[in-house]
């Protein structure tokens with residue numbers, strides 16, 4: 001298992017993984033994914049086993065020294081094997097190296113697995129955004145103070 005940067009020919013695979021990870025309304029379109037990845041403030045990490053992509057993380061640097069997790073996706077058959085940990089460690093280390101202050105993200109209110117994953121890493125729920133997702137699902141905003 002190793003991490004590497006995004007390559008243009010990864011896009012279709014990332015799209016397929018995102019479609020498998022999230023229900024319609026929460027998953028991204030191919031165009032949305034391409035726009036997030038291509039944005040000048042964004043960083044993408046790819047987790048690979050051999051030449052197979054098993055997970056990825058997209059993050060975007062926001063005002064007030066926040067690194068915002070756009071999405072983290074791990075193939076179902078690879079979950080609970082620390083792929084998510086590897087990806088989040090890389091993103092948090094990247095943020096610390098740039099003196100960013102805080103990590104932030106949104107997660108669906110009913111995505112209890114993801115909330116447990118984030119809480120195990122020191123994230124806390126700060127508030128809800130009703131109707132955040134296209135399918136009407138409420139999101140939790142979760143943050144982690146990188147100085148702690």
Ligand SMILES: CC(C)(COP(=O)(O)OP(=O)(O)OC[C@H]1O[C@@H](n2cnc3c(N)ncnc32)[C@H](O)[C@@H]1OP(=O)(O)O)[C@@H](O)C(=O)NCCC(=O)NCCS
Nearest residue numbers: 021073074079080081082083084085107113114116117120
């Ligand atoms: C959330 C997600 C990224 C976690 O990735 P992962 O590779 O399975 O996570 P890890 O193996 O690194 O887990 C680290 C710790 O987080 C916690 N955790 C992770 N998944 C969990 C689950 N389903 N239930 C309870 N705790 C969980 C555990 O404490 C775990 O440590 P342990 O396995 O030693 O108990 C993955 O489940 C996923 O891709 N889900 C679908 C997409 C998604 O919901 N992404 C988040 C969107 S906001």
